[in-house]
Amino acid sequence: MDGRSQGQRGNGRVTLTEVAKRAGVSRSAVSFVLNGRTDQRLSADTSNRVRRAAEELGYSPNTTAKTLRTGSSGTVALVSDFIGTTSFANSMVRGVLESLHDADALLYTVDTQGESSLESRLLLSLINRDVDGIIYGSMFTRTVAVPALLRNAPFVLLNCVSDDSDTTAVIPDEVAAGATAATALLSAGHHDHIWFVGVFPPGATGGAAWHNWSPLALAERLQGIDTALSAAGTKLAGRAMIDDDWDVANGRSSVAKLLASGATPSALICVNDAVGVGAYQALQAAGLRVPDDMSVISFDGSPLTTAVLPTLTSVTLPHEALGRLAAQLLLSGTTVPRIHRVPMPLTLGHSISTPPATR
Amino acid sequence: MDGRSQGQRGNGRVTLTEVAKRAGVSRSAVSFVLNGRTDQRLSADTSNRVRRAAEELGYSPNTTAKTLRTGSSGTVALVSDFIGTTSFANSMVRGVLESLHDADALLYTVDTQGESSLESRLLLSLINRDVDGIIYGSMFTRTVAVPALLRNAPFVLLNCVSDDSDTTAVIPDEVAAGATAATALLSAGHHDHIWFVGVFPPGATGGAAWHNWSPLALAERLQGIDTALSAAGTKLAGRAMIDDDWDVANGRSSVAKLLASGATPSALICVNDAVGVGAYQALQAAGLRVPDDMSVISFDGSPLTTAVLPTLTSVTLPHEALGRLAAQLLLSGTTVPRIHRVPMPLTLGHSISTPPATR
Known part of the structure; x- marks a missing residue:
């Protein structure tokens, strides 16, 4: 019945x-x-x-939705803001494809560019074409408003969460990632001189190019860092601010300013790889060597980490794993309301050593 | 009639x-x-x-194809091997979206991962869903075989060409790009000591990860370089080989070998940015400064160019422009058989100076 x-x-x-x-x-x-x-x-x-x-x-209200198991079109859509049009994040598509390939399902990827009218037209277009389910994704981890049209099909949120209590979401475990970064430095002997690079000025959220959406990553990474340092009986020596976006130039100027301020960091936790690369450039300009004079760790695990020498140690966004899991959840029909947090592995470079003072 | x-x-x-x-x-x-x-x-x-x-x-033989102007679904598909799943190349999707946005058309992007059976299923699925036209693309520039199913809709080739004489294709002007790179070095005073880094060993085509498809870029870039140098009364001092793929590690080892061989290059033309970054690392290890001791130029214009200091001058792949033009051609219905070559602009870094000897 x-x-x-x-x-x-x-x-x-x-x-x-x-x-x-x-x-x-x-x-x-x-x-x-x-x-x-x-x-x-x-x-x-x-x-x-x-x-x-x-x-x-957490009863699923997707009542009229066929589960994928019984779906007939064999087609799934990935609807996102910018996943298909920005580099790096699009490895999520690869993860989705892997899971769908195993299930013999086809994938249509559409990008809305964050425009809600375009999003509505795309969702209607896809629903009218009988897609069996939709993965609704975001280029970076953030809170989204679930569009009403999405509820015409089974759906899973990819790299985003919603305030609605009835959604299934897959995001990176950013809190644990923050702890991973802090622990890597603590293990090398750093303690009281660890700085974080990449907080925004009051009122700013970053992402000017992305509708000023606020990334969840910043708060969660900081939370993990604070927790891990606190457990070790210490705390961040300070948080260096970045003007707007997390890019190389801003990372460079932020760290240059930090060094000029008279601060004496032994290690930097950079909010992403681009800022980490900018930190390298500022350190080089100041005649400081990585890791001998300063350890550096960042987040993302992008190709930038191997573009610098020594290679940059980074807590890695599990993009493919996120995509794979989102597709698996959709295919299995188990869209139980829950936020799945996927671990962020540490990709080792050569940018961390014992702090100079303890040698 | x-x-x-x-x-x-x-x-x-x-x-x-x-x-x-x-x-x-x-x-x-x-x-x-x-x-x-x-x-x-x-x-x-x-x-x-x-x-x-x-x-x-150049009369178009796509006789049964409706032009997009008369199409009713308002939806275009981008069918490619890996454009949607590899970083950097996917800026082509952004270009396509821009043109479609102007025309109020929607885009479905699908990646075939280079598998012909998956490609057939995707093409059938799209055609059955009444897409108005298809942009058939490749992640890197190469010759493709046009699948028969593609002829059920108007189509344009993006970043690839076919041996069929009846296709409309949009590719980067790689020959002119080679000339641009050579001319940039000639203008700075380099002449007889310009090396090229990135040819493959006999029998190898590169792209192990991409079905060993052969990139058109290598031959065309070399052709443009040879032509420009020849017009200036000189030629390449040599071509340094790269083991398989054009990545940072291979660029580094190739240039390290070159330096160890006793060769005396004044400038390096690297086949892509990753190889260029590898060259930087080998030069740094050898105690050579860019650009004072050695000028470096590469191709692609990727984010890697700003991850190094001094920033790397690069002849830039016009991905967005390629995507824009392909979509415009499809939308206009003017799928006259022709290969459109889009210029590759020079993105200036600080990696070129006059050769040491002339100072």
Whole structure:
């Protein structure tokens, strides 16, 4: 009678029965409420209790959506802001393709450039063409508003989260990544002279080219760093500010300013690789050697890390793994509301050594 | 009577009348021959003259294709090997989007990973979904075989050419780019000690990760370099070999070997930016400064050029312009057989100076 539980009990999908149990009503009452049927009257109280229970349990409201298992078109869409049009982030597409390839499904990738009218037209166009499911992604990790049209198909959020409680999302574990960076420096003997490079001036969010969307990465990386340093009985010696975007030139000028300020860092945690490369340039200009005079670690794990000597140690964005997992979740039909955090591995370069003072 | 001229006279599309005039036959005879009609007999000589005239004038044989102007779905597909899944090259997608945006058309991007069975399924899937036209692209410039299915829609080749005489293609002007690189060094005073870095060993084509497809860039860049140097009364001092792919590590070892060989280059033309960055690393290890002791120029114009100091001068792949033009050609319906070569601009860094000897 209902397309909602769809035999998903085996893989953790919340069933109508569970919602009914929690709400203290009959299973059919739940079905009536959640299917929006009006041919049987239920009290407002009952309706409210059902809706609350469904929400608390994370019951998926994608009620009309066929799961991919039963989908017939064999086509999935990746709808994102800029994943397909920016370098590096598009390795997420590769991850998605890998999972779809295993399932013999085809992928259409569309970029909205962050324009909501274009997004609506693209979603309509895709839904009208019977895509079996949609991966809704973002070029960098941020909070998105889920477009209503998206709810016409099963969907998974890729590299973004939503404030809605009913979505399945896959993002990098940025908090753990921050701890990884701090721990790498602590392990090498750094303690009280670790600086972070890449916070924004008050009011700025970075990403002028990206609608000024605020990256989740900054706050979460800092949180992880603070936690790890605190556990080791220390804290950041300071946070160097960057004017707007996280690019090489801004990294260079930020670190040049830091060095000129009289600060005595033993190590720099740079918010991304481009800023890390800029740090190298500022250190070189100041006659300081990496890692002998200063250790450097960054985030992203992009090709920039091997463009410099010594190669830059970086906590790596797991783009392919994110894409793979998002596609797997979509294909499996297990779009249980949950945020999946994918580990960010440490890619070792040669930019970390013991601090000068302890030698 | 014919869907072929379709009112395209205004934008340079060859008409049946023009073909008839050149062939010295009636317009209806041209129509009969080119539409493959058999209800009126024409001599073999007439048929041949018509076909020759059509070819010489570049008359489009995409006869069954609706032009985009009359297309109804408002959707275009970009079908490529790896454009959507490799960094840097995907700025072509941005160019395509720009042109489509102006025309209010939507873009589906699909990557075939170079697998022909997947390509067939994707093309069928797109054609069944009524895309108005297809841009068929390649991640790097190469010769492709046009799949038969592609002929079910108007199409333009992006960053690739075909051996078929009836295709419209957009590629970078690599020959001119080679001349640009050589001229930049000649202008700075280099003459007899210019080396090229990046030829493959006999039998190798590079691109192990890309089905060993041979890039057109190598031969064409070398051709442009040779022509420009020859016009200046000189030639390459030598060509340094690279093991397989054009990456940083291979660039480094190739230039290290070159320096160890006793060669005395004053300047290096590196086949791409990654090899150029590798060259920097080898020069640094040998205690040589760029550009004081050695000038370096490369091709691509990728973000790697600003990851090194001094920044690397590079002849830049016009990815966005390629994408823009391909989409414009498709949208205009003027898919006249022709190879459009888009200029590759010189992006100035600080890696070129006068050779040491002339100071």
